[in-house]
Every structure is written in structure tokens, then in C-alpha cells.
Amino acid sequence: MRNIEHFIGGRSVAGASGRFGDVFNPSTGAVQAKVALASAQELDRAVDNAAQAQRDWARVNPQRRARVMFEFKRLLEANMDSLARLLSSEHGKVLSDARGDIQRGLEVIEFSCGIPHLLKGEHTQGAGPGIDAYSVRQPLGVVAGITPFNFPAMIPMWMFGPAIASGNAFILKPSERDPSVPVRLAELMLEAGLPEGVLNVVHGDKETVDAILKHPQIRAVSFVGSSDIAQAVYAEGARHGKRMQCMGGAKNHGIVLPDADLDQTVADVIGAAYGSAGERCMALPIVVPVGEKTADALREKLLAAIDGLRIGVSEDPQAHYGPVVTAAHKARIEDYIRIGVEEGAELVRDGRGFSLPGHEGGFFLGATLFDRVKPEMKTYREEIFGPVLQIVRADSFEQALELPSRHQYGNGVAIFTRNGDAAREFVDRVEVGMVGINVPIPVPVAYHSFGGWKRSGFGDLNQYGTDSVRFFTRTKVVTQRWPKGGAVTDQSFVIPTMR
Structure with a gap:
């Protein structure tokens, strides 16, 4: 029987926890594979790889990061049929719907190719006497995504596309019910030129989720699932000081x-x-x-x-x-x-x-x-x-x-x-x-943002679009002055103003 392993540091890694989940073929009811369920120690390994890789990835200029996304888009298109068949074999959705799943994720990757434009800050020359002010957007570091079974291609790409294009490293915890496509996406990202360790896939259940929410090096978590779990995940992640974005259930x-x-x-x-x-x-x-x-x-x-x-x-x-x-x-x-x-x-x-x-x-x-x-x-x-x-x-x-x-x-x-x-x-x-x-499924296009109200969404920022760039980056504001000729200004004990 096929074993589905973690993807850490650019390679498949066998599960070490001794715990495994069943992956079914929904059309027959038979178990077709076993997926490893990670322990906290295995998550630590993935985070260590991600943290090390992220430092260099953040120094790659945004345009070159975007080129990796362009190549990943090409590989997705070239592998569309095989990805759809793999997705359908574990989820059960028909092939045309599986292609739609992948296509909607691909459209967020297309959006991510243009993220360098959205990473630009603002600049004010002459904000005060001899003073200029400007802002920059910088990546958070290591971030994570916890995704549901119903869209095993689209929702992971909603998350890791903008996060990685913005300079972060990403830990993906996909659903253990249909985990093969997320691993394949990580392999294609590596083939597209993404450095090893920037995208890691760690399979698991509640034990793994709890470890993600508590891990001190994971700065932000994006989640999609049922509302009760989304609310609990949001509260637990926030309690540990993380930036949280949790999408819940619906009754449209x-x-x-x-x-x-x-x-x-x-x-x-x-x-x-x-x-x-x-x-x-x-x-x-x-x-x-x-x-x-x-x-x-x-x-x-x-x-x-x-x-x-x-x-x-x-x-x-x-x-x-x-x-x-x-x-x-x-x-x-x-x-x-x-x-x-x-x-x-x-x-x-x-x-x-x-x-x-x-x-x-x-x-x-x-x-x-x-x-x-x-x-x-x-x-x-x-x-x-x-x-x-x-x-x-x-x-x-x-x-x-x-x-x-x-x-x-x-x-x-x-x-x-x-x-x-x-x-x-x-x-x-x-x-x-x-x-x-007169549109029955009003999922916004990739350059807008996806998110519901009330118990359908917990957190201030939505999925993908410009909100995703805000979620996966933080703003640094710089105020600078270059005195002329080394002149020393008078001491001042009041709060600085721009008068």
C-alpha cells in the first residue's frame, strides 16, 4: 500500500511518529494509502528548515521571486490532467470539477506573479525640515496554512502563493483525507526554482494543528474549515501571539x-x-x-x-x-x-x-x-x-x-x-x-479577496488579493534626517513635530 510522506527541506521524509491515517478511494470505499501524521518534533524539523531557508529567500528581490511563480504557473498548466486525476482519486469530485479546483488556485498564483508591485511602500520627501519619511513591507518569516479536504489544490495555493511571493517560508498542513496533491504542488514549486525548505508539507491531525498554533517561530496562521474549529483555532493562535486568519462554515x-x-x-x-x-x-x-x-x-x-x-x-x-x-x-x-x-x-x-x-x-x-x-x-x-x-x-x-x-x-x-x-x-x-x-457561486476573482462575515470568518483580513499581502507582511516606517555639514541641532525635550 502506498505511503504518503511529509515534504520537508525539499525532499520526502518518512513519518517518525508511528501514527498514520487512512486515505480512501471514495468511489470504492477502499483504503488506498496511508498518510503519516506528524508529531510536534517532526513539525519542529520542518520549521527549522523553513526558518533557515527564509532568511535567504527574503533577500531575493521580489522580481526574481515572481519568476519562480511564473514558472510554477507554467508547470501547473503542463501537469493539469495528472493533478486533476490525483485529486479526484482521493476527494471523489469529477475530473472537470477537479480541474476547476486547480484552475482557481492557479489564478491566485497568477496574481502572486504581480506581488512585487504591492510590496512597494510609500515615500514622502520633505515631511519636515530636512526630514524624509518612507515605509517598506517586509515578510513575517515562517508562516503556516491549515487547509480543508474540499479544495486540496485551490486553498493551499490561495495561501502559499501570496505568502511565498512576499518573501516568507511556508508550512502547509493539508487535510489528511486527500493529502497527495499538496505534496505534488510542493514538488512542482521546487522544480520551478523555489529553494529547498521554503515550502514544507507536514501531514497531521489535531496534534499537529496544536503544535503549529503553539510554535514560537510560526508568526502567522491561515486556516479554512468548519466554524467551530475556526473560532477555536483563531482564539488559540491569538493567545500565542500569532497573526490569525480563519475562514469558517457557510449556509449560503x-x-x-x-x-x-x-x-x-x-x-x-x-x-x-x-x-x-x-x-x-x-x-x-x-x-x-x-x-x-x-x-x-x-x-x-x-x-x-x-x-x-x-x-x-x-x-x-x-x-x-x-x-x-x-x-x-x-x-x-x-x-x-x-x-x-x-x-x-x-x-x-x-x-x-x-x-x-x-x-x-x-x-x-x-x-x-x-x-x-x-x-x-x-x-x-x-x-x-x-x-x-x-x-x-x-x-x-x-x-x-x-x-x-x-x-x-x-x-x-x-x-x-x-x-x-x-x-x-x-x-x-x-x-x-x-x-x-444572477451569479450562484460568487467567489471573487483572484485580485479581489475572499472572506465571509459573522461566523464565516475570524480575523481582520481576507484570503488572497491585496488582503493576503497585508496579512503576510508587516510595515516598517522610517523617518530620516541628514544634517548639513555636520551641524548639531539644539537639544529638545518635547515630542518631535513637523512644524
């Missing part, structure tokens, strides 16, 4: 006004709700039609679309989505469906019991649809993270607006309408961090 709503193009809306909602088996923090698991007429028409069209979905293995080019990541996660989703029935929601389509011929051991779920879901229900309040779509009927625009605004999560929201005035008012008033207008 799609508001459907009576004037919406229902055919296009259904096409958008179906893909956003069931794509990647719903295992996206920017999925659209809640649809809110305004008015009973809109709700009835939308439901009828959704049912027809659901009945046309094809569920299959990742290599099936006709499949719309594949299995979920583990048997435990499948059981968790099925439990939420059971709870939804007990709470009194109308189960219109039940995805439990689905079995793919020839892959009966796989972690497959059919598409589930609930109608007449109420805001007080547990299945509405909590993130299910599976192929489950819920219809919450609203009587008015105001009621529809209140639903996402009052929800504990505030990651993303979409509104479907032809009315520009209604869309503008919705954008202005909704209490959510990312908004789509």
Missing part, C-alpha cells in the same frame, strides 16, 4: 424574485447546490423563492432537473457529481436528512440509499430536496456540506432579505432577478460578505 442562500428567469435560475442553482456533492463552503444549499407562485414553479423545475442528474465516478465524463469524501461524512449527511424529516420539512427527493452499480462500497449519495423548511430547524441553521438542497419559502422581499442577514453564517449569498433596483438594494442591505447578482 439563493434569493429568487418573481421576475427571475426561472430556467436560468434552476440551471444555476442545481450546479451550485449539487456540484462537488455539495462539499463547498460556497455551495448554494438554501433557495428562497419569494411568493407561493414563484415557489411552486421553481420546485417543479428543480424536480425535473434533479431527475436528470447523473451521479458517477470521477472518471465518468457524463457525471455531474461523484461520491462524498468518507463513509463518516456520508453518515453525517444522512443523519441530517433524518433530522429534517423529524423536524417536519417536506422530503421531496431522498438521496439516501443510492447505490452506483459496480461501486456499491463507494460513498455515494443521491440528490436530496426538502421543501417548506423553516428558519428554526436545525437543518437550516447548520451546515450540512452535502448534496442536500432546501427550499425556504418567503412571502416578501423583506422576509427573503432577513433570512441570510440573520443567519449565523455570512459567507455568500445570491439574488436572481431582472430588477436592477431590487438587486442594488439587496446588495446594500444584506449582512453577508460575498454577494452574487
Whole structure:
């Protein structure tokens, strides 16, 4: 059986803790590999390598660092198909979705190629008599990222691309459920010209995460995961004096006004709700039609679309989505469906019991649809993270607006309408961090920033874009004076001013 090792100091390093995790093939349910789970001592080794490499890497001028990113981008494009197959084999998402995962990460690498421009400081000549002032942005040193299973290529690149381009060394702790692609990305970074030790991949579980949060040489941690864990990670890292950036869960709503193009809306909602088996923090698991007429028409069209979905293995080019990541996660989703029935929601389509011929051991779920879901229900309040779509009927625009605004999560929201005035008012008033207008998954482009509100995000700065440069650097401000001819100025015992 294949062993997945750490990547430290530019080479594979066998696990020394004696602890290993199972990596499944979600399409068959079989264990396909064992991944080493690091101890605190193994993390220390990675941090020592990173700290040593970072000192020299920070001295490389920004343009040359960007050239490594340019070459890494080329290698990603050249290896797209093999990376997608590797990703799908451990996650379960279909190949087209796996390519999208890699492509969205690649776009942040493209942004990182231009980071030298954003590292420029500011300069004021003549801020006072003979005094100039200027600022510079400098890297933090060794930083870390803790990433989830649902985007094993995109989210690591969201983090390590801007961090490394800014002159830091990076410790990546990917999900132990699908760890092979992050290791392959590190190998390609090395091939692109990144010095050994600047990017290290350390596999692990809670023990490894705790060691990262406590390590005195790690200056900042970026995290993506569930909200409860994100909040705990944020608090623990901050307690140890680290700069923290923690993205949590979501329960994104799609508001459907009576004037919406229902055919296009259904096409958008179906893909956003069931794509990647719903295992996206920017999925659209809640649809809110305004008015009973809109709700009835939308439901009828959704049912027809659901009945046309094809569920299959990742290599099936006709499949719309594949299995979920583990048997435990499948059981968790099925439990939420059971709870939804007990709470009194109308189960219109039940995805439990689905079995793919020839892959009966796989972690497959059919598409589930609930109608007449109420805001007080547990299945509405909590993130299910599976192929489950819920219809919450609203009587008015105001009621529809209140639903996402009052929800504990505030990651993303979409509104479907032809009315520009209604869309503008919705954008202005909704209490959510990312908004789509006739766009079902409003993930910002790479030169903006990704981040939610409320319990979807902990910390002041978002992922990627200009916020990432601010997060992974610190500002140093210099005030300088060059006296003429060695003249000595008078003593002064008051605070300096620029008068």
C-alpha cells in the first residue's frame, strides 16, 4: 500500500511518529494509502528548515521571486490532467470539477506573479525640515496554512502563493483525507526554482494543528474549515501571539424574485447546490423563492432537473457529481436528512440509499430536496456540506432579505432577478460578505479577496488579493534626517513635530 510522506527541506521524509491515517478511494470505499501524521518534533524539523531557508529567500528581490511563480504557473498548466486525476482519486469530485479546483488556485498564483508591485511602500520627501519619511513591507518569516479536504489544490495555493511571493517560508498542513496533491504542488514549486525548505508539507491531525498554533517561530496562521474549529483555532493562535486568519462554515442562500428567469435560475442553482456533492463552503444549499407562485414553479423545475442528474465516478465524463469524501461524512449527511424529516420539512427527493452499480462500497449519495423548511430547524441553521438542497419559502422581499442577514453564517449569498433596483438594494442591505447578482457561486476573482462575515470568518483580513499581502507582511516606517555639514541641532525635550 502506498505511503504518503511529509515534504520537508525539499525532499520526502518518512513519518517518525508511528501514527498514520487512512486515505480512501471514495468511489470504492477502499483504503488506498496511508498518510503519516506528524508529531510536534517532526513539525519542529520542518520549521527549522523553513526558518533557515527564509532568511535567504527574503533577500531575493521580489522580481526574481515572481519568476519562480511564473514558472510554477507554467508547470501547473503542463501537469493539469495528472493533478486533476490525483485529486479526484482521493476527494471523489469529477475530473472537470477537479480541474476547476486547480484552475482557481492557479489564478491566485497568477496574481502572486504581480506581488512585487504591492510590496512597494510609500515615500514622502520633505515631511519636515530636512526630514524624509518612507515605509517598506517586509515578510513575517515562517508562516503556516491549515487547509480543508474540499479544495486540496485551490486553498493551499490561495495561501502559499501570496505568502511565498512576499518573501516568507511556508508550512502547509493539508487535510489528511486527500493529502497527495499538496505534496505534488510542493514538488512542482521546487522544480520551478523555489529553494529547498521554503515550502514544507507536514501531514497531521489535531496534534499537529496544536503544535503549529503553539510554535514560537510560526508568526502567522491561515486556516479554512468548519466554524467551530475556526473560532477555536483563531482564539488559540491569538493567545500565542500569532497573526490569525480563519475562514469558517457557510449556509449560503439563493434569493429568487418573481421576475427571475426561472430556467436560468434552476440551471444555476442545481450546479451550485449539487456540484462537488455539495462539499463547498460556497455551495448554494438554501433557495428562497419569494411568493407561493414563484415557489411552486421553481420546485417543479428543480424536480425535473434533479431527475436528470447523473451521479458517477470521477472518471465518468457524463457525471455531474461523484461520491462524498468518507463513509463518516456520508453518515453525517444522512443523519441530517433524518433530522429534517423529524423536524417536519417536506422530503421531496431522498438521496439516501443510492447505490452506483459496480461501486456499491463507494460513498455515494443521491440528490436530496426538502421543501417548506423553516428558519428554526436545525437543518437550516447548520451546515450540512452535502448534496442536500432546501427550499425556504418567503412571502416578501423583506422576509427573503432577513433570512441570510440573520443567519449565523455570512459567507455568500445570491439574488436572481431582472430588477436592477431590487438587486442594488439587496446588495446594500444584506449582512453577508460575498454577494452574487444572477451569479450562484460568487467567489471573487483572484485580485479581489475572499472572506465571509459573522461566523464565516475570524480575523481582520481576507484570503488572497491585496488582503493576503497585508496579512503576510508587516510595515516598517522610517523617518530620516541628514544634517548639513555636520551641524548639531539644539537639544529638545518635547515630542518631535513637523512644524
